[in-house]
Amino acid sequence: DGGITQSPKYLFRKEGQNVTLSCEQNLNHDAMYWYRQDPGQGLRLIYYSQIVNDFQKGDIAEGYSVSREKKESFPLTVTSAQKNPTAFYLCATNRGSYNEQFFGPGTRLTVL
């Protein structure tokens, strides 16, 4: 069954801790994206990767890091430098035509 998997669904973190969100896809799509969603602000792009071993900063990359060692995987690390990390995080892929993006189910991160 093709799709995008994000884990965990809920994540709790203490202030000052780094945490990694997982995103895996078996759609064979080249491009992958991470978005942050806050109430009333829509989706904001954190990082994206168009090919393995390459990625670019989005609009709000500060305090986040990513890697793209495999086509199927694009993990996002929320570092302690991110001042307000509590949000809903969405991973997406792009099959390469017309920017049509497909989304995973999301991870809700809460900083305690």
Add this chain to the structure above:
Amino acid sequence: AQSVTQPDIHITVSEGASLELRCNYSYGATPYLFWYVQSPGQGLQLLLKYFSGDTLVQGIKGFEAEFKRSQSSFNLRKPSVHWSDAAEYFCAVGDNTDKLIFGTGTRLQVFP
């Protein structure tokens, strides 16, 4: 720079009534246009898309949208709303950079 405006933050309709959600974009050339729907705590699901050709596009769940170049609009419509349509709706615009720009969303509430 590209931008997307969804003027209505929150819309309430009665079940069975017609619906129109507004979307205006700013982009120099013909954009790629999308409408996505999101249920609470879930990822985004593509409702419909416009790339070129017929300006009236049909989507899933009985939704349609019309691209009007002269008004820079891509409004979403449904003739008769069902209670299950209650969700948040996002308009998005893309170009040739593999990125999408999202509006801030319109929350739809449906009364029985």
